[in-house]
Structure formats: structure tokens, C-alpha cells
Amino acid sequence: MPPFLPPLCLTGAEVLTGDTLVPRPVGIAAGQIVAAQGAQGQGLPAVDLSGFLLLPGIIDLHGDGFERQLFPRPGAAFPLTAALDAVDREAAAHGITTAYLAQGWSWEGGLRGPDQAETLMQAVLDHRARALTDLRVQLRAETHLVAEAPRLIAAVERFRVDYVIFNDHLEEGFRMRRDNPDAFAHWARKAGLDTAALTARMEAARLAARQVPRALCLMADAFDRLGVTYGSHDDPDAETREVYRMIGARVAEFPTTRRAAAAARAAGDPVLLGAPNVVRGGSQAGNVAAAELIRAGACDGLLSDYHMPALPLAPWRLADDGILPFARAWALVSSGPTRVLRMVDRGTIAEGLRADLAIVDPARREVVATIAGGRLSHLAGRVAERFLRLPDLARLAAE
Structure with a gap:
């Protein structure tokens, strides 16, 4: 199975939270969504998603x-x-x-x-x-x-x-x-x-x-x-x-x-x-x-x-x-x-759930990246360069 993404903090995006889109950071580690403040406090690398929407998969x-x-x-x-x-x-x-x-x-x-x-x-x-x-x-x-x-x-x-x-x-x-x-x-x-x-x-x-x-x-x-x-x-x-x-x-x-x-x-x-x-x-x-x-x-x-x-x-x-x-x-x-289907581990962006995320470019209304269970399953368009700035992600892409 493809490896998990390294621990990350996704910042700058409008995040679907309840029934609204709000700007907030989202942390990912070991395939799950984690507290973003904790992730930042641990000095985890951040990916700037300004201008994008971060939505549940x-x-x-x-x-x-x-x-x-x-x-x-x-x-x-x-x-x-x-x-x-x-x-x-x-x-x-x-x-x-x-x-x-x-x-x-x-x-x-x-x-x-x-x-x-x-x-x-x-x-x-x-x-x-x-x-x-x-x-x-x-x-x-x-x-x-x-x-x-x-x-x-x-x-x-x-x-x-x-x-x-x-x-x-x-x-x-x-x-x-x-x-x-x-x-x-x-x-x-x-x-x-x-x-x-x-x-x-x-x-x-x-x-x-x-x-x-x-x-x-x-x-x-x-x-x-x-x-x-x-x-x-x-x-x-x-x-x-x-x-x-x-x-x-x-x-x-x-x-x-x-x-x-x-x-x-x-x-x-x-x-x-x-x-x-x-x-x-x-x-x-x-x-x-x-x-x-x-x-x-x-x-x-x-x-x-x-x-x-x-x-x-x-x-x-x-x-x-x-x-x-x-x-x-x-x-x-x-x-x-x-x-x-009573799937309690996914469907929303909340701590402790699977890191299932769709990153959407609202200008083009297209999915530019998908994270499924904490694994990068799709990456394209102008968001790719932001992810690939991170050394660990560049190594994974090369592999």
C-alpha cells in the first residue's frame, strides 16, 4: 500500500466546517486528521493552500x-x-x-x-x-x-x-x-x-x-x-x-x-x-x-x-x-x-477521522489534489508545486 504522507499542516485554505467554509489550518499525521495547533507546535512542515478549498473526500x-x-x-x-x-x-x-x-x-x-x-x-x-x-x-x-x-x-x-x-x-x-x-x-x-x-x-x-x-x-x-x-x-x-x-x-x-x-x-x-x-x-x-x-x-x-x-x-x-x-x-x-452506511470514520474534516480530503481550485472548479486515508492519491495543476516544495514529498513523488 502507498505510504502515508509525512505529518503536515495544511494552511490558508477555506475549509468545509459544518455548513460553512472557514479559513483554518488542518493537520494530518499517520493517516488521520490531527489538531493543527499541535502540529504547528511540533514544527511540522506546512503546505500553503491559499486560494483553494479544502473539502471532505x-x-x-x-x-x-x-x-x-x-x-x-x-x-x-x-x-x-x-x-x-x-x-x-x-x-x-x-x-x-x-x-x-x-x-x-x-x-x-x-x-x-x-x-x-x-x-x-x-x-x-x-x-x-x-x-x-x-x-x-x-x-x-x-x-x-x-x-x-x-x-x-x-x-x-x-x-x-x-x-x-x-x-x-x-x-x-x-x-x-x-x-x-x-x-x-x-x-x-x-x-x-x-x-x-x-x-x-x-x-x-x-x-x-x-x-x-x-x-x-x-x-x-x-x-x-x-x-x-x-x-x-x-x-x-x-x-x-x-x-x-x-x-x-x-x-x-x-x-x-x-x-x-x-x-x-x-x-x-x-x-x-x-x-x-x-x-x-x-x-x-x-x-x-x-x-x-x-x-x-x-x-x-x-x-x-x-x-x-x-x-x-x-x-x-x-x-x-x-x-x-x-x-x-x-x-x-x-x-x-x-x-x-453508518461510516463513522470519514465524511467530515474533524480530528481523529480518516484524512480523506479533496483540494479544489474554485476558479476552475476542479479537483487538483486528493488525499485518501492520509495518502496522496492525486496531485495536479497549480497546487502540485506547493506540495513538491517539501523534501519528503518530492522524494515520495520520485519513488
Whole structure:
């Protein structure tokens, strides 16, 4: 694993503290945030970050953009080691310090099947020895793959997965086959199938519909025993959200309508929305606009979904549109997600927590440096020269 930064005091930056940006020094030592006054008193070297923002590192609870690194074209797989290295560095370049790779566990097979999921989970564990970003796996469990429920439970326990989301994209698949054959054919190619084979898998999954409730309860009981956070994905209405809530799947990820989000909020369930939806000004699939739900107070966190660069951009868009002040908007990509998964060691800039930090150039609105767990994972732009003035950091960069 890359070494910790030497003990440092970061000075001069506007630091996100609570709901405001205030100028104050921040100390880092042994991978944690420490008292800056103590650090200065010990004569630790300082890095002048005047003109920059010092923000908590981004916590991404769901991103499936990593699939492009593994399979840049249908049927063109790349080695997992190289793909995870690329995902790791992309995350760091956008201020992400913890990233959950949203891996499918689906009847469609291929890159979203159980075999691929288990391969990825093992690769992520192996990758930790050299990781820059805290990479984890979120399993997206298709509800109609009931025969594989025991295998999924065993995989969650074996690979220490702490976050599972239930999906039900079966009827969406049948609609796609009917209304958009070209898109359906592309979906089949991604799964390594032709359209007839994918249709056969969908029809077999549909035959298992009566077994779905029992399989969901089996998985929910296991997740409660293992301490796994779980929820549902793309809830279309309040009734669907209520069904999942009743079995303990409390997280509402990407609700597609106002009614589904309102039902989650009324029950006290966390609501997670897509950062690309915010940046683009609406859903590319025609679902409810994330900004509308955020304005109504129905959002606990933003996710990268299919595009990592959207996460550091979304808070700026929310501030520009007058929906939230920037400091509160940034909380949707940092402290908000940590509360959903009860991650008490990160998400804010406070003594004793992990040194997870994003340094942002407000003039260009870009992440110019990322510190993940006290390790320098990304350094670029005009801030690089300030860090590299320090002899210890120059030596680390040379290595």
C-alpha cells in the first residue's frame, strides 16, 4: 500500500466546517486528521493552500462506470488488475476517496452475472495492497434470480460486502425488446448473448416470480445478521418502496418518481440520487429530476451512477441554480453518504477521522489534489508545486 504522507499542516485554505467554509489550518499525521495547533507546535512542515478549498473526500456509494474499464467494448474484456488500477486513478482524480463499484448479480449473466461478481469481489480484495482509493463492491441483486440467493448470501459473507441493493429490471427488459430492438440487441451483446438467448433468460426469470418474496426475505434475514445495509433501486412508486421497506431494505436508491421519493422520506428512509441527473439538469431516462427532489429536501446523498466526474461538479450546479449553498451541496457527496452506511470514520474534516480530503481550485472548479486515508492519491495543476516544495514529498513523488 502507498505510504502515508509525512505529518503536515495544511494552511490558508477555506475549509468545509459544518455548513460553512472557514479559513483554518488542518493537520494530518499517520493517516488521520490531527489538531493543527499541535502540529504547528511540533514544527511540522506546512503546505500553503491559499486560494483553494479544502473539502471532505467524496464518498461514492454507487458507480457502474467502472464497467467501461473492464469491458470497453462488448466482448472485449481487459485484465481486472489493469482495469481496477484505472478505476482507482479515475476516482482519485475526481476527489473520490471511497468508491463502491456497483456490480450486478443478475440473470442476464456476462459482466453482470454471479461468476463475474465473485471474480470482481476477489480482485477488489487483492487490489487493496496497492490501492489509492478505498474501493469496495456494492452488489446489485436482481430479484428474480432466486436460485442464486444462497450463493449471494455466502458471497456477501466471504467477501465482506456491506451494501446490497435489490433491482427488478425484468419487465423493463421486456419493454425494451418490444419498443427498442436496437437497444435490446446492444444489451444482449454486453451480456455475451444474442437476443434469443437473452429473451430465454428473461422468460426463465419471469417463471420464478412466485418465489421472489421468499428469496427476498431469506436475503434480508441474512443481511440483518451480517450487519449489511440494503435497499432498493429505481423504485417506480410508493407501493414498491413500502414493500421493500417492510422487509428492511430501507435505502431508496434512484427513485424514479416524486411519489416513490416522498414515500421514502415520510418513512425516514435514506434517498440517494444521481449526480449526472443534477449536472445535466434532468434524468437521461425521463425520470424525476434530482434537483426537484433536492429542492424539496428529499435527498440524503448523490452517487456517480454512470459518470464519476459528475460527483464534484454536482454541488457547483446546485449552488449556481440557487437550490443549496455550496457547503451544504458538498455534504451530499461527503457526510450525507457516510450517514447512510453508518461510516463513522470519514465524511467530515474533524480530528481523529480518516484524512480523506479533496483540494479544489474554485476558479476552475476542479479537483487538483486528493488525499485518501492520509495518502496522496492525486496531485495536479497549480497546487502540485506547493506540495513538491517539501523534501519528503518530492522524494515520495520520485519513488
